[in-house]
Amino acid sequence: MATGRTHRPATRSRGIPEATVARLPLYLRALTALSERSVPTVSSEELAAAAGVNSAKLRKDFSYLGSYGTRGVGYDVEYLVYQISRELGLTQDWPIVMVGIGNLGAALANYGGFASRGFRVAALIDADPAMVGKPVAGMPVQHIDDLEKIIDENGVSIGVIATPAGAAQQVCDRLVTAGVTSILNFAPTVLSVPDGVDVRKVDLSIELQILAFHEQRKAGEEAGAAEAVVPPVVRGATAPAEGRKGPDGDMPAVMPA
Numbered sequence: 231m232a233t234g235r236t237h238r239p240a241t242r243s244r245g246i247p248e249a250t251v252a253r254l255p256l257y258l259r260a261l262t263a264l265s266e267r268s269v270p271t272v273s274s275e276e277l278a279a280a281a282g283v284n285s286a287k288l289r290k291d292f293s294y295l296g297s298y299g300t301r302g303v304g305y306d307v308e309y310l311v312y313q314i315s316r317e318l319g320l321t322q323d324w325p326i327v328m329v330g331i332g333n334l335g336a337a338l339a340n341y342g343g344f345a346s347r348g349f350r351v352a353a354l355i356d357a358d359p360a361m362v363g364k365p366v367a368g369m370p371v372q373h374i375d376d377l378e379k380i381i382d383e384n385g386v387s388i389g390v391i392a393t394p395a396g397a398a399q400q401v402c403d404r405l406v407t408a409g410v411t412s413i414l415n416f417a418p419t420v421l422s423v424p425d426g427v428d429v430r431k432v433d434l435s436i437e438l439q440i441l442a443f444h445e446q447r448k449a450g451e452e453a454g455a456a457e458a459v460v461p462p463v464v465r466g467a468t469a470p471a472e473g474r475k476g477p478d479g480d481m482p483a484v485m486p487a
């Protein structure tokens with residue numbers, strides 16, 4: 231079965247493109263920092279730089295919100311915070327459940343950033359009877375057997391999965407059957423969900439792999455640049471890339487395809 235995300239259109243119901251939705255939290259983070267410093271207005275250039283986004287893209291994104299700023303003054307920080315929060319649905323309370331309270335789940339539960347952004351951890355749930363009743367982040371861990379009851383009683387629509395990969399699909403199925411329609415998955419597995427259920431996946435090792443790819447490419451470019459300044463007469467003689475050694479010693483900067 232395909233995931234719900236795969237079949238979702240690229241725009242949300244109110245016509246805001248998914249790519250814009252994905253940038254709204256970046257603007258909000260930058261705006262919240264400005265608000266905390268009591269900065270009243272901000273230019274699109276300043277805000278774009280703080281959010282790490284191109285300023286033309288920012289103006290286009292804000293046009294979807296109907297926010298155009300005032301020429302020569304910029305955007306009203308407080309109003310934009312409100313507007314983006316409302317667009318992201320953050321002006322209402324979102325109770326979440328976390329399933330799998332091991333190393334990662336406990337660390338997430340202890341992270342204060344969810345509550346400050348409108349996400350209330352309604353319950354911490356685990357399958358290990360030895361965990362049940364133990365306080366984590368000031369809340370007693372509850373047993374997975376009570377999952378459906380907890381979701382129903384708390385009106386939960388967002389679930390976080392931090393179980394081992396082998397248990398994640400089964401936990402996901404139970405969450406969905408109980409009424410959860412958005413899942414944040416930390417387990418290294420692809421979840422199958424019905425249409426109407428959104429899954430976001432977080433995998434730090436994939437992020438590291440992407441960085442490794444860029445590091446490798448940078449090292450290749452540096453080696454290429456170094457080779458370009460070598461006089462033609464010595465071209466072809468081994469000019470190893472710095473810091474890139476194979477098990478047998480020097481490794482060519484660019485491996486044959």
Ligand SMILES: NC(=O)c1ccc[n+]([C@@H]2O[C@H](COP(=O)([O-])OP(=O)(O)OC[C@H]3O[C@@H](n4cnc5c(N)ncnc54)[C@H](O)[C@@H]3O)[C@@H](O)[C@H]2O)c1
Nearest residue numbers: 330331332333334356357358393394395397417432433434
């Ligand atoms: N996304 C990331 O960047 C990232 C980073 C670290 C770990 N992980 C993943 O997160 C998951 C948890 O890692 P961890 O180090 O916390 O593992 P852990 O073993 O410390 O914790 C897993 C917890 O899940 C519970 N559990 C197992 N089956 C369950 C079920 N059916 N229902 C409810 N709870 C259940 C266990 O009792 C345990 O408390 C793993 O899948 C790991 O690969 C992801």
